[in-house]
C-alpha cells in the first residue's frame with residue numbers, strides 16, 4: 001500500500017489552476033442573494049441547497065449544448081458591477097481556501113452588458129474583485145477575457161484584453177458550443193493578438209475532434225488548448241506496448257502545447273466516458289504537457305483538490321504526479337517567466353516537498 005495523497009493533504013498542496021470560468025463557479029447562496037437583489041426572477045429554485053443540486057443534475061446530460069444552458073442563470077445574476085465584484089472576490093476566497101496559489105479565471109464580458117454596463121465597466125468590476133480578494137486571501141488571480149464563438153465580437157474582446165493587459169488581464173479565449181463554430185471564424189482576432197504579442201487559449205477538442213484542434217493550433221496559433229481531450233483520437237494503441245502518435249498529436253507533444261484538462265466536466269459533457277477512461281491517463285504516461293483544472297466548479301460540484309483526488313483514485317497517482325501536473329500548469333501560465341519561476345521555486349516545490357516528507361514520516 002502506497003502513501004496515497006488524501007483529499008485533506010491535497011488541499012494543503014500549493015496548486016495552480018488555468019481553466020476555471022467565473023460564471024461557472026458561483027456559490028449557490030450568492031446566486032440566491034443576487035437574484036433577490038437584482039430582481040432576476042428566472043432561477044429554477046430559490047433555496048441554495050436546491051440550486052446546488054439543480055446545477056449539478058442539469059449539467060449531467062452528456063451534451064455540451066445542454067450543459068451550457070445552465071449558464072443562463074449564473075450570467076443572469078451577474079449584470080451589475082457590485083454583483084461582478086462580489087462573485088470575483090468570493091471566487092478568490094474559494095480558490096485560496098482550496099490551496100490554489102495562482103489561478104487564471106475566465107469569463108465573457110459581452111454576456112454581462114444586459115443591464116447597460118459597458119465592456120470596460122464589466123472588466124473593471126471583475127478586476128476589482130480579484131485585486132481585493134487576492135490581497136485579502138493571499139492568492140494571485142489573472143483573468144482571461146473570453147469571446148463567445150457563436151457571436152461576432154471576438155475582435156472587440158481581443159482589443160479589450162490588450163487594453164487591460166497591464167491591469168490584471170493576462171490572456172484571451174473563445175468558448176461556447178464548438179460543433180459548427182470552428183476557431184477560424186475568429187481568425188482576425190487571433191492574428192491581431194499575435195501581432196500584439198498577447199497570449200490566448202482556445203476551447204478545442206471537447207465537443208468536436210481533431211479538425212478543431214488542428215485549426216486552433218495551425219491556423220489560429222493558440223498557446224494552449226482548452227480541454228484538447230480529443231487529441232487522443234490521433235494516438236493508436238494508446239494503452240498498449242507501442243503507442244503511435246499521428247502528426248498532430250506528435251506536434252502537440254513535441255511543442256509542449258499545454259492541455260487544460262477538466263476531468264469531471266468532460267464526463268458531464270460526454271467528452272470522456274468516466275474518470276478512469278479519461279484520456280488524461282495515457283496522455284500523462286506519454287508526457288504530453290497535461291494540466292488539471294476545474295472548468296466549472298458549480299456545475300461539476302467540484303474543486304481543484306477534488307479533481308486531483310479523483311485522479312489519484314482512478315490512476316493511483318502519487319505526490320510526484322501531482323507536483324508534475326502543478327509545475328506543468330505554472331510553466332504554462334500567461335504571466336511572465338520571472339513570476340512563474342518564483343512561484344515554482346519559492347512556493348510549489350517547497351510546498352510539495354513538505355507534504356512528501358510528511359507522508360513518508
Ligand SMILES: O=c1[nH]cnc2c1ncn2[C@H]1C[C@H](O)[C@@H](CO)O1
Nearest residue numbers: 021023071106107108146175176203
Ligand atoms: O467547457 C466549456 N466548453 C465551452 N464553453 C464553456 C465551457 N464551460 C463554460 N463555457 C462557456 C459558458 C460561459 O458562459 C462562457 C464564459 O465563461 O463559457
Ligand SMILES: [Zn+2]
Nearest residue numbers: 021203226295
Ligand atoms: Zn471551459
